[in-house]
Every structure is written in C-alpha cells, then in structure tokens.
Amino acid sequence: xxxxxxxxxxxxxxxxxxxxxxxxxxxxxxxxxxxxxxxxxxxxxxxxxxxxxxxxxxxxxxxxxxxxxxxxxxxxxxxxxxxxxxxxxxxxxxxxxxxxxxxxxxxxxxxxxxxxxxxxxxxxxxxxxxxxxxxxxxxxxxxxxxxxxxxxxxxxxxxxxxxxxxxxxxxxxxxxxxxxxxxxxxxxxxxxxxxxxxxxxxxxxxxxxxxxxxxxxxxxxxxxxxxxxxxxxxxxxxxxxxxxxxxxxxxxxxxxxxxxxxxxxxxxxxxxxxxxxxxxxxxxxxxxxxxxxxxxxxxxxxxxxxxxxxxxxxxxxxxxxxxxxxxxxxxxxxxxxxxxxxxxxxxxxxxxxxxxxxxxxxxxxxxxxxxxxxxxxxxxxxxxxxxxxxxxxxxxxxxxxxxxxxxxxxxx
Amino acid sequence: xxxxxxxxxxxxxxxxxxxxxxxxxxxxxxxxxxxxxxxxxxxxxxxxxxxxxxxxxxxxxxxxxxxxxxxxxxxxxxxxxxxxxxxxxxxxxxxxxxxxxxxxxxxxxxxxxxxxxxxxxxxxxxxxxxxxxxxxxxxxxxxxxxxxxxxxxxxxxxxxxxxxxxxxxxxxxxxxxxxxxxxxxxxxxxxxxxxxxxxxxxxxxxxxxxxxxxxxxxxxxxxxxxxxxxxxxxxxxxxxxxxxxxxxxxxxxxxxxxxxxxxxxxxxxxxxxxxxxxxxxxxxxxxxxxxxxxxxxxxxxxxxxx
Numbered sequence: 001x002x003x004x005x006x007x008x009x010x011x012x013x014x015x016x017x018x019x020x021x022x023x024x025x026x027x028x029x030x031x032x033x034x035x036x037x038x039x040x041x042x043x044x045x046x047x048x049x050x051x052x053x054x055x056x057x058x059x060x061x062x063x064x065x066x067x068x069x070x071x072x073x074x075x076x077x078x079x080x081x082x083x084x085x086x087x088x089x090x091x092x093x094x095x096x097x098x099x100x101x102x103x104x105x106x107x108x109x110x111x112x113x114x115x116x117x118x119x120x121x122x123x124x125x126x127x128x129x130x131x132x133x134x135x136x137x138x139x140x141x142x143x144x145x146x147x148x149x150x151x152x153x154x155x156x157x158x159x160x161x162x163x164x165x166x167x168x169x170x171x172x173x174x175x176x177x178x179x180x181x182x183x184x185x186x187x188x189x190x191x192x193x194x195x196x197x198x199x200x201x202x203x204x205x206x207x208x209x210x211x212x213x214x215x216x217x218x219x220x221x222x223x224x225x226x227x228x229x230x231x232x233x234x235x236x237x238x239x240x241x242x243x244x245x246x247x248x249x250x251x252x253x254x255x256x257x258x259x260x261x262x263x264x265x266x267x268x269x270x271x272x273x274x275x276x277x278x279x280x281x282x283x284x285x286x287x288x289x290x291x292x293x294x295x296x297x298x299x300x301x302x303x304x305x306x307x308x309x310x311x312x313x314x315x316x317x318x319x320x321x322x323x324x325x326x327x328x329x330x331x332x333x334x335x336x337x338x339x340x341x342x343x344x345x346x347x348x349x350x351x352x353x354x355x356x357x358x359x360x361x362x363x364x365x366x367x368x369x370x371x372x373x374x375x376x377x378x379x380x381x382x383x384x385x386x387x388x389x390x391x392x393x394x395x396x397x398x399x400x401x402x403x404x405x406x407x408x409x410x411x412x
Numbered sequence: 413x414x415x416x417x418x419x420x421x422x423x424x425x426x427x428x429x430x431x432x433x434x435x436x437x438x439x440x441x442x443x444x445x446x447x448x449x450x451x452x453x454x455x456x457x458x459x460x461x462x463x464x465x466x467x468x469x470x471x472x473x474x475x476x477x478x479x480x481x482x483x484x485x486x487x488x489x490x491x492x493x494x495x496x497x498x499x500x501x502x503x504x505x506x507x508x509x510x511x512x513x514x515x516x517x518x519x520x521x522x523x524x525x526x527x528x529x530x531x532x533x534x535x536x537x538x539x540x541x542x543x544x545x546x547x548x549x550x551x552x553x554x555x556x557x558x559x560x561x562x563x564x565x566x567x568x569x570x571x572x573x574x575x576x577x578x579x580x581x582x583x584x585x586x587x588x589x590x591x592x593x594x595x596x597x598x599x600x601x602x603x604x605x606x607x608x609x610x611x612x613x614x615x616x617x618x619x620x621x622x623x624x625x626x627x628x629x630x631x632x633x634x635x636x637x638x639x640x641x642x643x644x645x646x647x648x649x650x651x652x653x654x655x656x657x658x659x660x661x662x663x664x665x666x667x668x669x670x671x672x673x674x675x676x677x678x679x680x681x682x683x684x685x686x687x688x689x690x691x692x693x694x695x696x697x698x699x700x701x702x703x704x705x706x707x708x709x710x711x712x713x714x715x716x717x718x
Contacts, residue, residue, distance in 0.1 A: 241667070
C-alpha cells in the first residue's frame with residue numbers, strides 16, 4: 001500500500017483538477033491575481049472601486065501565491081475549472097494561447113486605442129488580442145542617498161554608465177562598511193537584466209526564431225565576468241546568492257545600489273532613509289540603453305462561462321488604473337491615465353515613474369522573449385549566474401554551458 | 413441411506429452458505445477502502461502509465477501524440493534526470509540510516525528508567541506535527557547567511573561562515589539535517605512502542621545466563637524489534653526517495669540543480685514545462701525503484717517474525 005502511495009505520484013497529471021473559480025455565472029466574475037504587499041492593496045482598492053460602481057457585475061478577487069501562481073493557473077485551466085479573469089505577465093501568455101479567449105469581438109469600440117501602443121502589442125499572439133495590458137513594470141537602479149553622502153558622493157548624481165558605477169561602488173566599498181551594489185536583489189531573477197544588458201551590448205539573447213541561445217559569445221561572457229567581478233574581484237557585495245539577500249539588505253540600509261522593478265517604490269516608501277532611482281544602464285559595454293520590462297495583463301480563459309462580463313471588468317480595471325500607478329508604483333498602460341494630471345502630480349511620478357516613462361517612450365524596454373515555455377531559458381541562466389555570482393562557477397564556462405542548456409531545452 | 417445422503421448434502425450446503433456470507437461481509441468491509449483505492453490510487457496509476465506513452469497535450473488531451481516508450485528512452489538519455497537521481501540517492505543515504513539509527517537510539521534511551529522521559533517523548537515527537545512548509549521556512553531562516561542565528565554563532569568561530577543553502581557542499585546535508593529533525597520523532601515513537609513490547613523476562617533470563625548489555629541488544633532487542641525496524645526503514649526509504657517540499661522551499665533545487673531531487677524534477681517537467689508524458693515516465697521510474705527497494709528491504713531484514 002505504501003508503494004502504491006508512492007506510485008500515485010505517477011498520476012499527478014491525471015489529477016490535474018483544482019483551482020477555485022467555477023466559471024462564475026450571472027454578474028459574478030472570478031478574478032485570480034498574484035499580487036501581495038503594496039501591489040495587493042492597490043489591486044484590492046481598484047477591485048473595490050469597480051464593485052462599488054457596478055451593480056450588474058461584481059468581481060470576486062482571489063489572490064494566489066506568487067511563486068506557484070502559474071502552476072495553479074495552468075492546473076485550473078487544464079482541469080476546466082479556471083477563473084473568469086486572470087492576471088498574466090505578457091511573457092507567460094505564450095504557454096496559454098490555446099486556453100485563452102481572443103478578445104477582439106468583445107471589446108468596446110475604440111478600446112484598443114486606449115493603451116500605449118508598444119505595451120498593447122505585447123498582448124497580440126497569432127493575430128489575436130489575448131489580453132488587455134494593465135501596466136508595464138521596468139527595472140531601475142535604486143540607490144540609498146544616505147550611503148552616498150556617507151561615502152562623500154553626490155546623492156543627486158547617481159551613476160549612469162559602467163565607469164561611473166565602478167567609481168561610485170569602489171568609493172562606497174572603501175569609505176563605508178556597506179555593500180555597494182547588487183544587480184538582482186532577489187538572487188533568482190538574474191536573467192531579467194542579463195537579457196536587457198545583453199541587448200544593450202548589441203547582442204541578442206536568443207536567435208531570431210527563438211530556437212537557439214545567442215548569448216554564449218563574447219558579450220555574454222563579458223557580462224558573466226561582470227557578475228563574477230562584483231562579488232569576487234571588486235567586493236561590492238558578498239559572494240552569496242541566497243534568495244532575497246539583496247532586497248533585505250537594501251531595505252535595512254546595508255546596500256547602496258540595486259536593480260529592481262517599479263514595485264520597489266511601494267516597499268521603499270516605508271523606509272526612513274533617503275533614496276532615489278535612475279536608469280540602470282550601468283553594465284560594461286552598453287552601446288544601446290536597455291532595461292528589463294514586463295507587463296501585467298488581464299486575460300479571459302476559454303472555459304469562463306461569463307466572458308462578456310469578464311472582458312467588461314478587464315477593460316474597466318485596465319482603463320481606471322490610476323491607483324495602480326500612484327500606490328503600487330507601476331507605469332499604467334492606459335494612455336489617458338499615464339498622461340493624466342492625477343498621476344503626474346503624485347509623489348510616485350517624481351520619485352520613479354517619470355524616469356520609467358521616459359525609458360518607455362525612448363524604446364528602452366527589453367521584454368523577455370516569448371517561447372513556448374520560458375522556463376526553458378530562465379532556469380539555466382538564473383542558475384548559472386547565481387553560481388557565478390557566488391563564486392562557485394567559472395564565468396566563461398558557466399555562461400557557455402547555460403547557453404548550451406538553453407538551446408537544448410528550446411529544441412526539446 | 414438416502415436420508416443420510418440428504419443430511420450430508422444439507423450440512424455441506426449450510427457450511428458453504430456460511431463461507432459465502434463471511435466472504436460477502438469481508439468484501440463489504442473492504443469496499444469503502446477499495447473504492448478510495450481505485451479512485452485515488454489505481455486510476456491515477458493506470459492513467460499515469462497511459463500518459464507516459466504520449467507526448468501529452470494538457471489543454472487538448474485528445475490531440476496528444478502516441479509515442480510508445482519514447483519518454484522512457486528520453487529519460488535514460490537525459491543528463492538532468494541522472495543528476496536528479498544522484499541528488500535523490502545522496503538525500504536517501506544522508507537521511508535513512510540516520511533516521512532509523514537515531515530513532516532507535518532515542519527509543520532505547522527513553523525506554524530506560526530515567527527522569528523526565530514523558531517530557532523527552534513529547535520533545536522528540538513534537539517537530540513531526542509541523543507541516544513541511546513550516547519546517548522548511550524555520551530552517552531556511554536558521555541557515556540564512558547574514559541574518560540567520562546559525563551564522564551569528566558560527567561567526568564567532570570563523571570569519572567567513574558558509575552560506576549553507578547556497579553551497580554545493582552544504583546544501584543537501586543542510587536539507588537532510590532539517591528533515592532528520594522534523595521526522596525522527598515518527599520512527600522514535602514506533603520503535604519505542606516496539607521496544608516496550610519486548611518481554612522483560614527475556615532480558616532477565618539473559619542476565620541470569622551472564623549475557624552482556626551488548627549481547628542482550630544484539631541477540632534480544634534487535635531480533636525482537638526486527639519487524640518494527642523493517643517497517644520504519646521501508647517507510648523512511650519511501651519518504652526519502654519522494655522528498656520534495658523541503659528542497660522546493662529551502663533551495664529550489666539549487667545551487668545548480670545539486671539539490672533537485674527526482675520528484676522536484678518530475679514536478680518541474682509537469683507543471684513548469686508542461687511535459688506531462690515525460691513527467692509520468694519519471695514517476696513510473698520512481699515507482700519501480702520504490703517497489704524494488706521495498707522488496708529488497710523485506711528480503712534482508714523483514715520476513716517472518718519466527
């Protein structure tokens with residue numbers, strides 16, 4: 001019997017039901033999100049506002065844990081038990097294309113013109129609009145102005161190039177007992193900014209048809225050496241890739257500079273030190289200026305029994321998302337919100353959003369490639385850079401092996 | 413004569429009827445479990461094997477491509493699979509002997525006439541009631557490099573204490589240690605009950621014959637506790653081969669897949685890479701490994717109690 005219990009594992013896939021939304025009916029739209037912290041509160045407020053304004057449709061919001069969100073969503077969608085509406089990162093839509101409803105015929109007149117075009121384009125797959133964009137959330141370089149002052153640096157002149165980063169970080173290392181720079185404070189999403197910096201060097205991450213890794217050459221190796229040197233040569237940070245180490249250190253005022261997304265605004269508002277944010281084009285050899293970005297979008301699963309109401313809710317949420325900018329710190333995808341006075345007069349605009357908006361307008365956002373399954377490239381690169389960063393893997397050997405693994409995974 | 417014959421036939425029919433009613437009652441009693449077994453174990457088991465013969469399309473199962481044993485062929489050619497097998501075996505080797513040995517030592521210790529043994533019994537068993545996520549988060553916190561209590565104290569002994577969960581050398585032993593702390597209580601309780609079931613008269617007889625403590629342990633305790641030891645060893649082997657939650661939460665398989673165990677690899681293949689057919693094949697491999705080690709275990713230390 002115990003052995004049979006073990007064998008039950010083989011049937012994991014056979015039991016792939018689950019999920020909670022039952023498709024909804026009448027005017028109820030079940031809505032899955034993955035937001036917590038400041039994002040979670042802002043989304044709750046947005047949904048509450050929708051429910052107050054609508055008598056005919058009510059959204060039932062259900063938050064799933066971030067780390068398991070797509071696993072749960074996938075399971076619910078394959079089991080025919082999906083929510084009516086769900087959040088999808090643009091880079092994750094590709095794996096769900098067979099299970100998402102094309103929205104074209106259900107959108108209000110002129111709806112497609114309501115969004116920033118470059119962000120909206122990321123939601124179109126095979127000629128079908130599969131989701132509506134809520135925001136874009138690029139990376140920026142966050143820095144602690146108090147540490148800059150302690151090190152004798154000008155807190156209003158953060159580094160904008162690699163040479164300036166080197167000078168600032170070397171000074172902080174020499175003059176203070178703080179860590180100077182960490183390129184991925186979570187230590188598990190290295191691939192994000194790696195792709196942007198690889199593009200910034202004029203290189204590609206994957207080949208044109210996304211069937212092979214293209215980062216195993218000199219540009220990828222130079223970046224791998226950059227990650228290696230940060231910890232193992234220049235001592236800007238500890239050679240340690242434990243999860244979330246950098247974000248904890250930055251929040252506690254022990255790290256001077258890090259690269260993080262728009263959502264960090266909400267976290268840093270709670271800190272009692274002075275901080276700033278600038279463009280993160282600080283890797284060596286950047287001939288073009290690029291930063292990582294992704295978008296939250298809202299999509300309607302095929303199995304939803306309340307698709308019209310779900311689309312109406314998605315349009316409202318994405319086009320009334322001021323609070324998503326002012327409180328959660330994301331760059332709203334709705335043109336009217338982005339250009340509106342309410343957002344542009346909020347604290348967040350001066351602190352971060354004006355800079356993010358500039359990068360978006362200048363075409364400096366690098367979205368990760370949409371492949372059939374992004375895990376195919378994300379895990380090998382994250383694992384390799386994580387080990388390079390912690391000094392457990394030779395940079396050249398590590399990045400070349402990661403490229404070989406990615407190619408193997410992409411070719412299945 | 414005729415009446416004798418009639419009587420004997422009647423007797424036999426009555427006996428037959430009673431046998432039938434016993435069988436019927438037996439089946440009725442077993443039926444609830446058989447139903448649960450069929451729905452939750454037998455069906456997934458068969459469905460899993462069926463899926464392992466396909467390039468399974470999760471969104472449209474009817475469009476899945478039948479590929480016979482291709483998933484199994486892929487498995488034996490997949491270096492990542494063998495890395496996962498290796499990581500799993502390392503975990504099994506680190507945990508099973510320790511868990512059984514330590515469980516036995518604790519059981520024999522607490523069985524002595526010592527003060528506070530009720531308290532110790534509770535202490536040793538209590539971690540077992542925690543869930544895997546709680547245990548993993550507690551230990552990940554203990555192992556944390558800069559803010560963790562362990563490195564705070566290790567920092568007094570050495571200037572640069574290791575980052576336990578991020579080190580090729582220490583990550584798996586660290587996960588194993590957390591697992592041992594968490595589950596040794598189960599083995600302890602089973603083995604303590606088994607030890608308490610060994611008749612004291614055997615030890616008295618041995619003492620009268622002048623046997624040493626070691627001989628009493630070797631010739632009385634171990635043979636008398638053989639079924640219990642086999643039970644905990646088998647359960648432990650199965651549990652350790654199936655390790656998932658601890659590595660998933662504490663290391664996510666890292667650094668560099670060094671703690672990615674078979675079930676974690678299976679999970680990633682199924683739910684991250686959507687390769688359900690391949691994941692089912694890996695599940696079947698694990699199934700046969702577990703059947704084999706259980707049979708071998710039974711042959712070596714199990715068998716009859718006589």
